[in-house]
Amino acid sequence: MYRYDEFDAAFVRARTGQFANQVERRLKGEISEEQFRPLRLMNGLYLQLHAYMLRIAVPYGTLRSQQMRKLAHVARTHDRGYGHFTTRQNIQFNWPRLKDVPVILSELASVEMHAIQTSGNCIRNVTTDQFAGAAHDEIIDPRPVGEIIRQWSSLHPEFSYLPRKFKIALNGAPHDRAAIRFHDIGLQATTNGDGDIGWEVWVGGGLGRTPMVAKLINSFVPHEHLLAYLESIVRVYNRYGRRDNKFKARIKILVHEEGLETIKGQVEAEFAEMRGGQLTLPQEELDRISAYFAPPAFSALPDTPVDIAREDILDPVYARWLRHNLNRHVQPGYTSLTISLKPVGGSPGDATAEQMEAVADLAERYSFDELRVTHEQNLVLPHVAIRDLRAVYDGLVAVKLAEGNAGLITDIICCPGMDFCSLATARSIPIAQAISQKFAAPERQKDIGDLKIKISGCINACGHHHVGHIGVLGVEKKGEELYQITLGGDATENASVGKILGPGFDADGVPGAIETLVETYLARRENAQENFIAAYRRLGEAPFKEALYGNG
Amino acid sequence: MAMASTLHSDRQPDKLRSLGIVALNGMFDEMDAVGVMRQAVAEILPGDVAIVSSFGADSVVLLHIAAQVDPSLPIYFLETGKHFPETLAYVEQLKKQLGLINVTAIHPAPHDLARFDPDGDLWETDPDSCCHIRKTEPLEPITEQFGGWVTGRKRFQTKERGVLPHFELTSDDRIKINPLAYFNDADVAAYKAEHDLPEHPLYSHGYKSIGCAPCTSVVAEGEDPRAGRWRGLNKKECGIHYDFSGAIASPMNAADKYSLFKDGTFVADPFRVWDETMVAGEARYAHVPLPVFLENREAFLANPHPLGLLVSPGDRVEDAEADLGRFVSIAIKFPAFTDGRGYSTARLLTERYQYANELRAVGDILQDQIPLMRRCGINAFVITHKPTREALIENRLPEVNIFYQPVGTSEVPVGTRPYLRRAS
Ligand code: SF4
Ligand code: SF4
Numbered sequence: 001m002y003r004y005d006e007f008d009a010a011f012v013r014a015r016t017g018q019f020a021n022q023v024e025r026r027l028k029g030e031i032s033e034e035q036f037r038p039l040r041l042m043n044g045l046y047l048q049l050h051a052y053m054l055r056i057a058v059p060y061g062t063l064r065s066q067q068m069r070k071l072a073h074v075a076r077t078h079d080r081g082y083g084h085f086t087t088r089q090n091i092q093f094n095w096p097r098l099k100d101v102p103v104i105l106s107e108l109a110s111v112e113m114h115a116i117q118t119s120g121n122c123i124r125n126v127t128t129d130q131f132a133g134a135a136h137d138e139i140i141d142p143r144p145v146g147e148i149i150r151q152w153s154s155l156h157p158e159f160s161y162l163p164r165k166f167k168i169a170l171n172g173a174p175h176d177r178a179a180i181r182f183h184d185i186g187l188q189a190t191t192n193g194d195g196d197i198g199w200e201v202w203v204g205g206g207l208g209r210t211p212m213v214a215k216l217i218n219s220f221v222p223h224e225h226l227l228a229y230l231e232s233i234v235r236v237y238n239r240y241g242r243r244d245n246k247f248k249a250r251i252k253i254l255v256h257e258e259g260l261e262t263i264k265g266q267v268e269a270e271f272a273e274m275r276g277g278q279l280t281l282p283q284e285e286l287d288r289i290s291a292y293f294a295p296p297a298f299s300a301l302p303d304t305p306v307d308i309a310r311e312d313i314l315d316p317v318y319a320r321w322l323r324h325n326l327n328r329h330v331q332p333g334y335t336s337l338t339i340s341l342k343p344v345g346g347s348p349g350d351a352t353a354e355q356m357e358a359v360a361d362l363a364e365r366y367s368f369d370e371l372r373v374t375h376e377q378n379l380v381l382p383h384v385a386i387r388d389l390r391a392v393y394d395g396l397v398a399v400k401l402a403e404g405n406a407g408l409i410t411d412i413i414c415c416p417g418m419d420f421c422s423l424a425t426a427r428s429i430p431i432a433q434a435i436s437q438k439f440a441a442p443e444r445q446k447d448i449g450d451l452k453i454k455i456s457g458c459i460n461a462c463g464h465h466h467v468g469h470i471g472v473l474g475v476e477k478k479g480e481e482l483y484q485i486t487l488g489g490d491a492t493e494n495a496s497v498g499k500i501l502g503p504g505f506d507a508d509g510v511p512g513a514i515e516t517l518v519e520t521y522l523a524r525r526e527n528a529q530e531n532f533i534a535a536y537r538r539l540g541e542a543p544f545k546e547a548l549y550g551n552g
Numbered sequence: 553m554a555m556a557s558t559l560h561s562d563r564q565p566d567k568l569r570s571l572g573i574v575a576l577n578g579m580f581d582e583m584d585a586v587g588v589m590r591q592a593v594a595e596i597l598p599g600d601v602a603i604v605s606s607f608g609a610d611s612v613v614l615l616h617i618a619a620q621v622d623p624s625l626p627i628y629f630l631e632t633g634k635h636f637p638e639t640l641a642y643v644e645q646l647k648k649q650l651g652l653i654n655v656t657a658i659h660p661a662p663h664d665l666a667r668f669d670p671d672g673d674l675w676e677t678d679p680d681s682c683c684h685i686r687k688t689e690p691l692e693p694i695t696e697q698f699g700g701w702v703t704g705r706k707r708f709q710t711k712e713r714g715v716l717p718h719f720e721l722t723s724d725d726r727i728k729i730n731p732l733a734y735f736n737d738a739d740v741a742a743y744k745a746e747h748d749l750p751e752h753p754l755y756s757h758g759y760k761s762i763g764c765a766p767c768t769s770v771v772a773e774g775e776d777p778r779a780g781r782w783r784g785l786n787k788k789e790c791g792i793h794y795d796f797s798g799a800i801a802s803p804m805n806a807a808d809k810y811s812l813f814k815d816g817t818f819v820a821d822p823f824r825v826w827d828e829t830m831v832a833g834e835a836r837y838a839h840v841p842l843p844v845f846l847e848n849r850e851a852f853l854a855n856p857h858p859l860g861l862l863v864s865p866g867d868r869v870e871d872a873e874a875d876l877g878r879f880v881s882i883a884i885k886f887p888a889f890t891d892g893r894g895y896s897t898a899r900l901l902t903e904r905y906q907y908a909n910e911l912r913a914v915g916d917i918l919q920d921q922i923p924l925m926r927r928c929g930i931n932a933f934v935i936t937h938k939p940t941r942e943a944l945i946e947n948r949l950p951e952v953n954i955f956y957q958p959v960g961t962s963e964v965p966v967g968t969r970p971y972l973r974r975a976s
Pocket of ligand 1: 415416418421422424457458459460461462463
């Protein structure tokens, strides 16, 4: 994991001091809320429905146990005992007081954390695959380059007042677990004809009210030129992105309106000027940063498979957890495991201080001190020896975090919605709770298999509903909450945006409608191996539409 | 009413109140001014609301609305002792005509006057202190008595007020009610005409915004109505913010007259804003807008006088690349501090085209932007915002002065990592 050197530590200290000054000026009334707004946003501080909300960066989703313990401490001391993990691999606290925020930030700085650029119209926290550096199918661990991008984008003077927020995601394996095609810039590791590793650059993806799949702007940018290429794109966006309409200000609209070829021409012209200049990345620097992310000292273990069949008989609940929550590791005898923050009937992504501490202890003991936050609002212990699984499981059971539902229908992504968010037009958490209750029976979940449901409380789509196999979007119509259901979204390398099939449902009708869709799938699938999204692609929307609305 | 009890609940007043405010603004977003005032006075804060009025040129609308809702609503008039006699007469006229039965004049403390302004000319040398003893101090004991204040502020009046809502929560947990938030000039005029309201007697003499006599002057046709207040002094905004304005700022000194900050101090600015009457071949010391320059390029290049170039967002500096050396100053316009296009412009000018003369930022600039602008090559700033000026003079900008990315032409590498920099 990356460790701060003196420079990094001094930087975060200075930034914390700067923000403390800004808060002080606000409290004294020297600056208006309107003037304070972009400043606090650049430091992750939102004004929500009930109070301020502070969003803390977890760069590329990686945490040490010490950092997790600090988050638990903040939750307990400055919040109401819990935190909320987001779809951006960040954590949010919903109840800090403005005057406490500088204190929280300096506490965080003591464990090498910060809230820099977790909001505002700047380059946001970089995100990546939660199994980075552990997955069996990886071309390259994307985190060293993620760290280099994090540093380059931190308080970048040219790009602090972009037309709109700007999100970069990286993915190091062929299978896209970072939804890179739905980011302003998505970087996909790839190998060129000479066998060198570099990056495909995708641009102009995004969700929100105009969901778009990113377009490939360059099929191979070597590491050494990556920052120059990124700076070229962001400069073109800063200069030409629309500023007249907040809803048309993302780069996806620029790419869409101007056309990929025009933007590509401008980016390439910029890049021609910058290429080989001061942003060239020396191999020694890449090596130096990569060393921080070197694999931990794994033991040489036999490649024993996990015997789920045996556990099915002995302890079916444990078996269920093993079946769904493990991800294949590159190192024999090890696995990555997902800690679901989606208990049936709970608030997706929430964790209490006690749970954070318990997870930190398990990470320290069983996962080389490492933890991950996923964009699906779960946690991951990336490097667990298979022989330790039972012990880890028991530890999770003790704090009610042993839900064996990763990737299943109850592993729902859901934004805060009307319960916390001032932009919401509808509730979302209660909908997620009702759905997970409807499908609570483990056997049924297993039978349904992989199915991603994603819920947003308004068109801003923080719950990524467009890329849910089933998406739910809460809207307000004539004073009533109404839920539109979309089908066929996919955030992976087979990226697609879900389609609306017909009129929406009221809150009570949503679980039933989803059940109808699921029943249709179960009845029409070729076999149990054909999952929901595959069946939908084969069958098309017709049978689902008919089941929901009849054929009239 | 549910909202009233929410606001008055003792438990966690701040959160509930701010929640309430958001809800109130949502509920009353569409409501007209009388409706907002009635809700405030009758439902939300019964018996706990008052108005401070200057009885100036645009006070009558708010007062008329108040009279319709409750003629006994407490109204305070700041009798600074410096008003025009016409204003005092106008107070009496409005009381009678609108039927206001609860207007109270508040006076400065005699001992303060004796001590700080014995000759009554403090406004001349130190208007801020004058305002302090004649407005701020007398008002303080009154404000404490009420949980809510009705103001006559309107969104359009100054830029900062572009988002003014109907209800606001102040830092000391009071509620400010702005029934006229959505009114513009035309609405004010229409309202006055509809209700046949009397104008302030000086209005027809060219006084569009009226405060104390010494500090108010006539406004020219088409000028901002507030331009007449504290004319010639660098004083515009009011810390008090009721239906008049009056800022709490420190005394004027020489540097305060200048707004160009360069080489560590405020200096006289030889440049003027370009205007249509200037001629390409003869103009001097003006920042020529880039499109104007391109249109009359030959004439400007033949012009022997010092000239500047004005680059606005959307202009492409590339188009003037060959001629940049002709300018002694280039001004980059930041129409709103959230518009970051100028940062790219500045880097292109200084890094790519090696422009090295004065590069100034003009427009909406706060102290938080200045360090970023400097990194991008900007070396002069036109600043009127008071706290920003002070921060500049005292050299205490909220700054992170070590950097993660190589930018600009003068930053110095730090250590052995390739991209780290610090200010030179
Ligand atoms: S999708 Fe809408 S309701 Fe949900 S968190 Fe985002 S802005 Fe708020
Ligand atoms: S407006 Fe002028 S005269 Fe009136 S109190 Fe202020 S400085 Fe004094």
